Amino acid sequence: MGPGAAACANSLRHDRYARSQGRERCPGALLVYRHHRRQPLSGGVEAGIDPAKYFIVFTELFGSGKSSSPSNTAKPFDGRRFPVTTIRDTVRICHQLWFEELKVRRPRSVVGFSMGAQQAFQWAVSYPDQVESIVPVCGTAKTCHHGVVRLESAISCLQADVNWNNGDLLGPLENGAEARARHWAAWVYSQEWWRKELFRDNGDASPQDVIKFFVSRFGSSKANDVVSQARTWLRHDVGGSPGFDGDVEAALRFIPARVLYMPDGTDLYFPLTAARYEKQHLKHTCLETDTLIMGPRGRRGMGWQGAAVCSQIGKEVLGAVTPGSAPREPVRDGGWVRAGCNSIWWERDCFLTRGCGRSDSWSWCAPVSSSGRHGRCRRLVCGPVRSTRSSPGS
Template sequence: MKKQLIRTFVLFALFLPGVSFADGEHQVFELGNFQLESGEILPSAFLSYVTHGSLNEEKDNLVLVPSAYLGDHHGFDFLIEEDKALSPDRYFIVATDMFQNGYSSSPSNTPRPFNGPNFPTIEIRDNVTAQYRLLTEIFGVSEAAAIVGFSMGAQQAFQWAVSHPNFIRKTVGICGSAIEHPHGSVRLEGFKSAIMTDAGYMGGTYIEPPTIGLEAGGTHWAAWGTSQEWFRLGLYRDMGLDSPEGFIEFFQTFVKSWDANNLIALAATWQRNDIGKTDGFNGDSEAALASIKSDVLYMACETDQYFHIEALKWEAERIPGAKFVVMPSLWGHMAGGGRSADDAKFINDQVTDFLDANN
């Protein structure tokens, strides 16, 4: 079983954000002493990213691709190919890492006094602020062709559309929301608790990884990542696994590859996501949705257990002119990352048509 699991992990990693073997080397943008929305200063902050393609002379072909939870700057590599939606021959793609994912400033790589559980509170808007500085200060652009995000990447995409309404021409949000609705927050609290109740977690001051808690967290993701029908029909066999237990062990191994404090901090950022908290909206999420000016492709998966389709439809109806598309997949939330060939093709076709429209 162990040999089979290792083989499956290597093969499936080609399609899972955060474990890609793409060739791109990540770069680092030094942010200096970075003021967060909370008012705290994160000293010597930095933003990790990779680029694909070239910025054209007009500087109007940039596409921003922010990372997802349990992912990194390689999460959309399946779309970044010559004949795909985000062709480097056509676009200049900038794929960024969120704070707290281990590449950009995170609990795991920040020195005292902000290391580990002492890392300051990060909001989705803090990520957007850092990305805005990257695009304007390093690449000198005043607008971007598009932003494409999955899961927490979609959260960043919608926040961009609110925070900088005249900067992004087209916004694509896949299996993610502009607001974290109550059930999603409760689910994430369960995941955090699975790690934090491990005695080895020690309030985040652990010396060795809290393995028991991380394995419990992996079990959580195994239960929620796909769908009930996915399990009933045995679609885990498409990953080279023989049983649901093999899928659990796969996710346990994957989650154990992450730092516990990074996971908890990222989950807390996810829980607080709400575009209504943007300056000027006083908590009015509907008004923030209505303020979006960019063209929007809002894509949901019909079996997503993280981002319920009715909540996403409710949001899309409040964005002027938004195109709402439902992905017909049994792969649940994982469909949004192109987990199966059918899902990858569906996403590629939808994003291609959307980016090509009115251009």
């Protein structure tokens, strides 16, 4: 557990909120984390998982800027004073909310991409008796030393800016943002993407145009949020969970859940070799796919492949559940929740969809009735949470 993590965890439990716009609140549809609008699998979920049968919930991550983060937490824990958090912290508070407040008995599966995959592994280790299956997509159970070096180099791009001032920013990090954009572009796309000059498919005439795109994208990012999330990422290791004394192999052997492990051969962040190493220590790996989930576009290609990936997840984990298909039989104890940078699911009497094209707007609907119509919808607008604890060491 990161020092002071309880401060953020408790803020999520007590200060989370969703306000309805002149309509009745839906207790079963309140979310702690808003779904990150850039989450690559979001567009493909309904291609493989029927929302009329499964309650699909998208979650976020401490430090992401959507959940409790340096940029939206009140003093004295704002900015660089935001406590260090871990993947276990996020998983622990999600477990507390879903099981204690929402009374979810047994999630059908925990699914996540990248840092969401890290959460999926952590769920299986921390709550082995309460998770039926996990689907880590392009992510691993431990950040290897190479990943740590990569993340530290990304952090150093921001910290080298003259306006960094040890995290108490003196102004926009213009040089730092450009350095980070160059770092990101080198890692997010595969070598094949660059060699084939596939950037031209996006309307870019040269690599410099790609850099300019990422500079414009990252220019509005909150620097301390970026650093916080990178610190969380590089610290991840399920072997650090209580009882394993840093032994990641023992932690992996301990996992009783079925695992649909989905690495990708073009992923430079979580290489296929790392996934194969971890797979050999898992007892119930139902499938390893080293197909081109992302393709030559690397991590930016997930938006193209999301529907196919989710369709495979629906088939392998949920038994070929597709939109419009007749339910095999009710699943009493589970459903599917997906983790945005992160995810998790369970079956209840409602599901969520994002409405009106707004990243902060959600609609809640009852399941599809026999007439094929959805129940009455309620629109919820979610906001950030704020810490109420007084000590970073509490």
